[in-house]
Amino acid sequence: MESFFSRYRNPLVLLALLVAQIVGLAVQVRRVDSGRTSLDSQDPAGVRLIRLWANAIVAPPERAIHSSKLGAGGFWQNYIDLRHIREQNQDLQKTIDRLRLEQAALLEDARQGQRLQGILNFQEKYIYKTLAAQAIGSSGSDQSRVFYLDKGSAEGLERDMAVITPDGIVGKVREVFPHSAQVLAINDQTSGAGVILETTRIRGILRGNRAGQPQIVGILADQRIQPGEKVLTAGGDQIFPRGLPVGVVEKVVRDPDRDSFILVIVKPAAHLDQLDEVLVITSTQPRFSPEGLQDLATSEALKGPEAAAIKEQKKASEIMAEHLPGLIDPNAPPDKQPLLDNSNPNPVSHPPMPLHPDRFTPGAASTPTVPAPDAATPETKPKPKQTPPATPGQAKPATAPKPRDTAPRNP
Amino acid sequence: MPVLTANSRRDLEIRRFPLLVYALVPLIALVLQAWLPRLLRGYVWFDLPLVVTIYFALGLRSPIQGMFMGAGMGLFEDALTHHAIGVNGIAKTIAGFLAASVGVRIDVENHTIRVMLNFFISLLCSGIYLFIYRVLLGMELEWSWVVELIKAVGNSIIALVLFPLLDRVQIRE
Numbered sequence: 001m002e003s004f005f006s007r008y009r010n011p012l013v014l015l016a017l018l019v020a021q022i023v024g025l026a027v028q029v030r031r032v033d034s035g036r037t038s039l040d041s042q043d044p045a046g047v048r049l050i051r052l053w054a055n056a057i058v059a060p061p062e063r064a065i066h067s068s069k070l071g072a073g074g075f076w077q078n079y080i081d082l083r084h085i086r087e088q089n090q091d092l093q094k095t096i097d098r099l100r101l102e103q104a105a106l107l108e109d110a111r112q113g114q115r116l117q118g119i120l121n122f123q124e125k126y127i128y129k130t131l132a133a134q135a136i137g138s139s140g141s142d143q144s145r146v147f148y149l150d151k152g153s154a155e156g157l158e159r160d161m162a163v164i165t166p167d168g169i170v171g172k173v174r175e176v177f178p179h180s181a182q183v184l185a186i187n188d189q190t191s192g193a194g195v196i197l198e199t200t201r202i203r204g205i206l207r208g209n210r211a212g213q214p215q216i217v218g219i220l221a222d223q224r225i226q227p228g229e230k231v232l233t234a235g236g237d238q239i240f241p242r243g244l245p246v247g248v249v250e251k252v253v254r255d256p257d258r259d260s261f262i263l264v265i266v267k268p269a270a271h272l273d274q275l276d277e278v279l280v281i282t283s284t285q286p287r288f289s290p291e292g293l294q295d296l297a298t299s300e301a302l303k304g305p306e307a308a309a310i311k312e313q314k315k316a317s318e319i320m321a322e323h324l325p326g327l328i329d330p331n332a333p334p335d336k337q338p339l340l341d342n343s344n345p346n347p348v349s350h351p352p353m354p355l356h357p358d359r360f361t362p363g364a365a366s367t368p369t370v371p372a373p374d375a376a377t378p379e380t381k382p383k384p385k386q387t388p389p390a391t392p393g394q395a396k397p398a399t400a401p402k403p404r405d406t407a408p409r410n411p
Numbered sequence: 412m413p414v415l416t417a418n419s420r421r422d423l424e425i426r427r428f429p430l431l432v433y434a435l436v437p438l439i440a441l442v443l444q445a446w447l448p449r450l451l452r453g454y455v456w457f458d459l460p461l462v463v464t465i466y467f468a469l470g471l472r473s474p475i476q477g478m479f480m481g482a483g484m485g486l487f488e489d490a491l492t493h494h495a496i497g498v499n500g501i502a503k504t505i506a507g508f509l510a511a512s513v514g515v516r517i518d519v520e521n522h523t524i525r526v527m528l529n530f531f532i533s534l535l536c537s538g539i540y541l542f543i544y545r546v547l548l549g550m551e552l553e554w555s556w557v558v559e560l561i562k563a564v565g566n567s568i569i570a571l572v573l574f575p576l577l578d579r580v581q582i583r584e
Contacts (some may be wrong), residue, residue, distance in 0.1 A: 013475050013478060014504070015477075015507075017504050018505075021486075021501045021504070024496060024500075025543070028496065037548055039494070039495055039550075048497055050486070051496075052493075054487050054491055058442055058445050059437070061446075063440060065446060137445045138446070138449055139493070140444035140492075141455060141491075142455040143492070143552070144494055147449070166559040175493070182493065187495075189551075189552070189553055209553055244496075271556075274452060275449075282480075
């Protein structure tokens with residue numbers, strides 16, 4: 001027996017190592033409903049421990065290399081940057097002021113959208129808080145498009161948080177360690193993000209191919225999809241908030257595995273191969289963040305008297321619209337319309353019929369219609385009850401007061 | 412006249428390295444494998460841990476040591492990916508075993524032989540990886556043999572430069 005083991009020692013050790021690793025593989029995969037196998041979305045405790053050890057060994061040298069590279073490059077970069085910093089600062093300040101005003105307008109629109117969403121019992125999530133992180137390493141394999149961040153659970157990162165750059169989405173946090181995190185990029189074969197094409201509103205799932213290009217799968221052949229169309233996040237995957245840029249359509253190819261389906265190859269908006277700094281969305285809320293609301297207040301203050309005057313004018317118009325008698329009552333029958341009401345203390349005066357109609361008479365066949373010079377402007381016109389258009393023999397009512405004139409007297 | 416038996420000849424040709432080299436070289440290979448793709452914009456046309464495994468397996472001429480080194484390197488690489496741990500481990504275990512087994516029988520001082528050995532073992536490793544993923548695990552994986560061929564060439568070029576450098580740090584008696 002001893003001679004057997006000594007004689008076949010090498011093959012036996014090989015067999016033992018292979019069997020041990022195959023058993024290890026078997027506990028990590030599971031059979032899914034379609035009959036195929038897949039990895040568990042969450043690693044077993046033992047596997048997670050191995051990943052933690054490997055990361056603990058590799059991350060410190062990577063971090064050191066990264067910081068030394070930043071330190072050397074940063075010194076020269078800082079000198080170059082400082083040379084034009086004053087002009088840049090002034091330009092940026094102007095840009096901030098302009099963007100604040102624009103943001104205030106957009107926030108108003110978004111608030112209205114939120115109210116409508118509330119009516120429809122659908123609430124959109126907004127980015128509430130982000131955390132900046134540095135990409136320090138990768139998996140080292142082209143079969144696994146993952147990379148590592150220098151922030152981990154100690155800094156508040158959790159699984160399935162979205163990772164973005166100002167250009168577009170990057171991926172999601174797959175595994176979190178105490179001071180680092182593993183991010184699965186959108187161009188990995190196993191990734192999946194719900195996306196929508198901006199113009200055609202076609203939805204699909206984004207994942208990577210062998211070459212590391214993101215592609216949208218599960219789309220029926222559609223002639224409307226053209227290169228250059230923008231791709232946005234659809235918001236249905238519970239990871240990426242809706243409307244974030246993903247990229248643009250690069251080309252459309254036939255799906256080799258499924259007839260009548262196509263693959264939409266996407267050129268990612270974020271530079272996935274040159275990632276340095278990224279943002280991790282650590283929190284999303286159904287309402288605006290305090291910072292957003294603060295910006296809104298700041299821009300309102302910046303607008304000052306102009307904004308107050310517009311607001312006052314709008315308010316007066318609304319009050320006027322409520323109090324003024326309408327010329328057309330949608331609920332009244334045609335013969336009981338306010339225009340025909342004799343009990344009205346200020347009856348509508350009809351212009352007298354012309355004795356000798358000429359080409360200037362309203363309703364003449366060859367006469368072009370000329371609008372009344374004192375027609376109410378869209379801003380001052382009461383919205384719910386509109387003035388009927390001028391018809392032959394019926395001019396604009398002279399007794400209808402102009403809201404702008406009466407507004408200061410009837411606040 | 413002293414006659415060298417097969418075992419004694421093998422013992423004479425076994426390379427020995429300082430303990431620090433056994434620890435540092437694999438670690439540096441693993442760190443560089445994880446870090447370099449960021450510099451090279453995602454192009455991973457090499458497998459440094461495999462090259463180092465082949466070098467030590469050839470030099471040590473011990474299949475068991477080669478297997479354990481391959482298994483360790485492979486498992487470490489797997490742990491850095493999001494794939495199942497063990498796929499690379501099995502592939503590199505076999506690579507280490509083969510390299511050490513071949514190293515006993517052929518002249519591993521010849522650079523051409525070492526580079527060719529690197530090329531073929533790299534391709535074999537890719538084939539084992541694909542076999543485990545698709546057949547053993549039954550999982551979907553897009554594959555390109557052209558990329559694997561380029562990777563094997565990349566490994567051979569690295570071996571051409573790295574092996575003479577590592578030869579310099581071996582202990583000479």
